[in-house]
Amino acid sequence: MAEFEPKILAFCCNWCSYAGADLAGVSRLQYPPNIRIIRVMCSGRVEPEFVVKALSLRADGVLILGCHIGDCHYIYGNHRTKKRMAILERILGYLGIDPARVRLEWVSASEGARFAEVVRQFTEEIKKLGPNPLKEVRA
Amino acid sequence: MIENIRDLARKWLESKEVDAIFGLKEQDGGVAPYLFTGRVNGISELGKLTTSTQYRRLCYTCRPSKDNILSLMQRREPNMKIGIVARGCEERALVELAKRGQIDLEKIKIMGIACSQEEAKECKCERPYPNNLVIGERVEGVSGDENINALLSKSLPERLAFWRHELSKCIKCYGCRDACPMCFCKDCKMEQKIFTETGSLPPEIPMFLFIRFYHISERCIGCGECEKACPVDIPLLTIFRQLRRDMKDLFDYEAGIAVEQESPLLTTLDESPMRKEVTSGV
Amino acid sequence: MEYKNVLTTCPYCGCGCNFYLQVLDGKLIGILPCKSHPVSQGKLCIKGLNAGDFVTSKDRLTKPLIKRNGKFTDISWDEALFLVAKKLKEYKESYGPDSIAVLSSAKCTNEENYLMMKFARAVLGTNNVDHCARLCHASTVVGLVQSFGSGAMTNSIRELEDADCILVIGSNTPEQHPLIARYILRAKEKGAKIIVADPRSITLVQFADYHLRHRPGTDVALFNGMMNVILNEGLEDKEFIKERTEGIEELKEVVKKYTPEYVEQITGVPKDILVDAARTYAKAERASIIYSMGITQHTTGVDNVRSSANLAMLTGNLGKPSTGVNPLRGQVNVQGACDMGALPNVYSGYQNVVDEKAREKFGNAWKVKLPEKPGLTIIEMMNEAAKGNIKAMYIMGENPMVSDPDISHVKEGLEKLEFLVVQDIFLTETAQLADVVLPGACYAEKEGTFTSTERLVQMVRKAIEPPGESKADWEIICSLAKAMGSKEFEYVSPAEIMDEIASFTLSYGGMSYDRLQKGGLAWPCPSKEHPGTPYLHKEKFSRANGKGKFFGIEFKEPAELPDEEYPFILSTGRIIFHFHTGTMTRRTELLNKEVPTGYVEIAHIDAARLGIGAGEFVSVQTRRGQIKTKALITERVPEGMIFIPFHFAECAANVLTNPAFDPVAKIPEYKVCAARIEKVKVS
Numbered sequence A: 001m002a003e004f005e006p007k008i009l010a011f012c013c014n015w016c017s018y019a020g021a022d023l024a025g026v027s028r029l030q031y032p033p034n035i036r037i038i039r040v041m042c043s044g045r046v047e048p049e050f051v052v053k054a055l056s057l058r059a060d061g062v063l064i065l066g067c068h069i070g071d072c073h074y075i076y077g078n079h080r081t082k083k084r085m086a087i088l089e090r091i092l093g094y095l096g097i098d099p100a101r102v103r104l105e106w107v108s109a110s111e112g113a114r115f116a117e118v119v120r121q122f123t124e125e126i127k128k129l130g131p132n133p134l135k136e137v138r139a
Numbered sequence B: 001m002i003e004n005i006r007d008l009a010r011k012w013l014e015s016k017e018v019d020a021i022f023g024l025k026e027q028d029g030g031v032a033p034y035l036f037t038g039r040v041n042g043i044s045e046l047g048k049l050t051t052s053t054q055y056r057r058l059c060y061t062c063r064p065s066k067d068n069i070l071s072l073m074q075r076r077e078p079n080m081k082i083g084i085v086a087r088g089c090e091e092r093a094l095v096e097l098a099k100r101g102q103i104d105l106e107k108i109k110i111m112g113i114a115c116s117q118e119e120a121k122e123c124k125c126e127r128p129y130p131n132n133l134v135i136g137e138r139v140e141g142v143s144g145d146e147n148i149n150a151l152l153s154k155s156l157p158e159r160l161a162f163w164r165h166e167l168s169k170c171i172k173c174y175g176c177r178d179a180c181p182m183c184f185c186k187d188c189k190m191e192q193k194i195f196t197e198t199g200s201l202p203p204e205i206p207m208f209l210f211i212r213f214y215h216i217s218e219r220c221i222g223c224g225e226c227e228k229a230c231p232v233d234i235p236l237l238t239i240f241r242q243l244r245r246d247m248k249d250l251f252d253y254e255a256g257i258a259v260e261q262e263s264p265l266l267t268t269l270d271e272s273p274m275r276k277e278v279t280s281g282v
Numbered sequence C: 001m002e003y004k005n006v007l008t009t010c011p012y013c014g015c016g017c018n019f020y021l022q023v024l025d026g027k028l029i030g031i032l033p034c035k036s037h038p039v040s041q042g043k044l045c046i047k048g049l050n051a052g053d054f055v056t057s058k059d060r061l062t063k064p065l066i067k068r069n070g071k072f073t074d075i076s077w078d079e080a081l082f083l084v085a086k087k088l089k090e091y092k093e094s095y096g097p098d099s100i101a102v103l104s105s106a107k108c109t110n111e112e113n114y115l116m117m118k119f120a121r122a123v124l125g126t127n128n129v130d131h132c133a134r135l136c137h138a139s140t141v142v143g144l145v146q147s148f149g150s151g152a153m154t155n156s157i158r159e160l161e162d163a164d165c166i167l168v169i170g171s172n173t174p175e176q177h178p179l180i181a182r183y184i185l186r187a188k189e190k191g192a193k194i195i196v197a198d199p200r201s202i203t204l205v206q207f208a209d210y211h212l213r214h215r216p217g218t219d220v221a222l223f224n225g226m227m228n229v230i231l232n233e234g235l236e237d238k239e240f241i242k243e244r245t246e247g248i249e250e251l252k253e254v255v256k257k258y259t260p261e262y263v264e265q266i267t268g269v270p271k272d273i274l275v276d277a278a279r280t281y282a283k284a285e286r287a288s289i290i291y292s293m294g295i296t297q298h299t300t301g302v303d304n305v306r307s308s309a310n311l312a313m314l315t316g317n318l319g320k321p322s323t324g325v326n327p328l329r330g331q332v333n334v335q336g337a338c339d340m341g342a343l344p345n346v347y348s349g350y351q352n353v354v355d356e357k358a359r360e361k362f363g364n365a366w367k368v369k370l371p372e373k374p375g376l377t378i379i380e381m382m383n384e385a386a387k388g389n390i391k392a393m394y395i396m397g398e399n400p401m402v403s404d405p406d407i408s409h410v411k412e413g414l415e416k417l418e419f420l421v422v423q424d425i426f427l428t429e430t431a432q433l434a435d436v437v438l439p440g441a442c443y444a445e446k447e448g449t450f451t452s453t454e455r456l457v458q459m460v461r462k463a464i465e466p467p468g469e470s471k472a473d474w475e476i477i478c479s480l481a482k483a484m485g486s487k488e489f490e491y492v493s494p495a496e497i498m499d500e501i502a503s504f505t506l507s508y509g510g511m512s513y514d515r516l517q518k519g520g521l522a523w524p525c526p527s528k529e530h531p532g533t534p535y536l537h538k539e540k541f542s543r544a545n546g547k548g549k550f551f552g553i554e555f556k557e558p559a560e561l562p563d564e565e566y567p568f569i570l571s572t573g574r575i576i577f578h579f580h581t582g583t584m585t586r587r588t589e590l591l592n593k594e595v596p597t598g599y600v601e602i603a604h605i606d607a608a609r610l611g612i613g614a615g616e617f618v619s620v621q622t623r624r625g626q627i628k629t630k631a632l633i634t635e636r637v638p639e640g641m642i643f644i645p646f647h648f649a650e651c652a653a654n655v656l657t658n659p660a661f662d663p664v665a666k667i668p669e670y671k672v673c674a675a676r677i678e679k680v681k682v683s
């Protein structure tokens, strides 16, 4: 059987993380190709529903990347993200979806290497977790 | 106890402390919420004022306008002072509604009543009394641990299987949402195609009900109306109960206790820091 | 400020849920579930929870309308009634009473149905009165009367919860009768075995122990197969058969050849599954059968119904709690409309019009000589109208232009009429064809009673005033009768009408508003002291000799089978989000959001073969007509079958359906016809 290649969705905020991803690209840093990026203006734009919808539509993992606390372009956007994701993870756990499939990380515009590292690590982790069980539920 | 409630209601009406009493009325072989007004016949109708375990709460959201009945009344007659016979959960609902700008508590006088031990047991209510206790004796809360522990003792795949079974029963009646005092959004996401498939049964698992789990997570006052409204007995309250604990755990927050206490989802990390680092519920 | 809650009965399906209408200063502001109600227990389905929407719709009719030069204009009530009375009198006199036909309504109250049939018989002098029960459960009324002597659900809804086995056949219960499905699921939690027999993989299948996916229209073979197994293995209830039934030999004779192998050939149900299901049903202490339109809407509808009765009698599953044969009636008051005699052959309480004594009893009371000849059924009315023999029709609260089979033919008939009066709350597809339209009041605006599928008679209470000049249907019928010169319609309130019903109808004999105000009563309730009857046939059956009767029934194929030209089996039905012809649900915001328009369900494999993609437009054709609609590709239907919900006038399934009907019950075969489906080329 071919090795499981997870599908990973990443929400990157426009001002830091997306720029970080860009930098990783420009610097030709290697990171796994499993990731698809959706650019949002701020990590605070990411509603927990987006994450669950992504999982429901068969993503194996979801990354939410924003500016470090204190650096958010909208000042408190990422404060909200952090609180929301905490609740989201709990609910996912109760429903039987491994919260490890969702990860919130802060990546600044200058952290191209960190971006690549986060993606690499997360992809590894999702490979270990295996395919998203919701795929079967929704089959 | 019911005589005390009627007497006090009469006193409030006669002294014009309130213009009307919002309470339960005996009718048609059952009970239903009713507004007893200060008019003569309103006062004489007080003989029908009652309490019942069936409608522990009175302030439901009215559809299709999606307004709470109290906000509708207040909008219609902003100066009217309404007295309301409120159990613990009702009072918590009022506090939370006021906090979220739905009703004006200034114009509401709460006649807090305590639930009996049996009543508390039926609901597995953790706080079977209001802050403004006026009538009745306060009894200790009952824990709803059993269901929660049963869920938490399951492995992740077992939990998923459990919810897959339960949520497959859902007939998308929206009854849980309609019964919830905290579900008053004019534009409910549960109805929106981009979030959850429309027209299919069972509704998208787990998306459809997740929307409510998340939206109500920090405002749930634990009244249990959602679960009681469910025609297929999905144990919705198990999750909401646990989430109420999580709110304490994560943000040291409890919905429905004080109007001044702001929702942690509306404040910054500086204003109300998180108690713990992001941890999963596993 | 005035805020009150008015308890009433849900206007949609036959579950008979109750809820409160919330009224603030005379305006309807919402629906509140009623927690003390025995069936609904504070729970409702999406239709019930939104049953306030259409009431306040701006499309409501508020004034009588008359069509002049093809356009509707307002007229006054006096003019309208005068005109209708004059016209009806003219037709009665010049062409005879039987040139007029009347459609009553399963959406109206018992009192209104009673008045409507009284109006047809006593004022017009014709037995040409029918209603949509013809289209859903006529075969139940006929079939169960033959088997048991009474054509209604034998047991009550809540008893289901304690059954050990439930056989659900031809009923998509979770969608059609959600609050009954609740009790099936509860039984399941308590350990009951669930058998679902349905060609479609309905949501209940997920909770079923057995799914018998038989070919549409082969129900008789399936039942015979189960009985064959039961008899072979000696699982029948010998004592019950001996004491309480007759005709077992006839049954044995016929059933003999329906071996599991043979039945597998006919139905496509693997024989092992059939055998297991038969054993499970037979061995259960208390087994219930639930069926609905999947059984009745066939040319063999009566056969199907009697077969289910055979199976229940064979295993002694009657006359006890949590057992029985339970037809789920679709419309809120279809049970009541039948009970009230809005049928061409019976008065209230199923007293036959050909029975001289009954005729005399009613004739004396109403001070007229009543017609003897049974009248026409809906489909016959349309046929006769098309032929020009029916000249005038009075339709109350029905929409045959969407609900009846072969709509083009219905349209032809209605257009041919010289005079058509429609009484409704909206300008329905049918009302648009009318010469005069009379605005009725809806359930929230009038008083009366509905009889739910479990024979429970419950109050409908007035919460708000009807819009504009519209009036309660019972008032309109009375005014019209008076305008035609009758003196027998002097009622001041529906309570009085109920008293009259009670005095002529044994099963309703003990009913009165005083009693009903305190809660529902299940008929038979023959006297003031009688508490009502949750389950029937306890000691004896209602047939004349008190015995249940077995019928040996051979399997017959549906009237129209797929062939080369029309290779698919087309079946039609309802979905949870809409109701019947959609007049109410399609004016409800949330329901429209869920399902805005119609579609056709088709299996993946068929869609792939025909190159049809999800959501693409297809054309569905039968020998009657064709419609354009969207494809929904799903595993719900098996290969070779397509399914269309019939609620949507713009892609009306009933343009396609076959009006071939059961020879006795005259119910049309909505559930099977041959169809062709192809992708619509985008030009």
Ligand code: SF4
Pocket (backbone or CB within 6 Å): B179, B180, B181, B182, B183, B216, B219, B220, B221, B222, B223, B224, B225, B226, B227, B237, B240
């Ligand atoms: S218990 Fe249910 S109905 Fe009550 S507030 Fe919480 S979510 Fe809403």
Ligand code: SF4
Pocket (backbone or CB within 6 Å): B169, B170, B171, B172, B173, B174, B175, B176, B177, B209, B226, B229, B230, B231, B232, B233, B234
């Ligand atoms: S009340 Fe129950 S069935 Fe209705 S939408 Fe909520 S979970 Fe689904």
Ligand code: SF4
Pocket (backbone or CB within 6 Å): C010, C011, C012, C013, C014, C015, C016, C017, C040, C044, C045, C046, C047, C048, C049, C177, C178, C179, C180
């Ligand atoms: S189940 Fe039937 S009676 Fe009950 S709310 Fe739904 S439509 Fe109304």
Ligand code: FES
Pocket (backbone or CB within 6 Å): A013, A014, A015, A016, A017, A041, A042, A043, A044, A065, A066, A067, A071, A072, A073, A074, A075, A077, A078
């Ligand atoms: S802008 Fe980057 S997190 Fe808000």
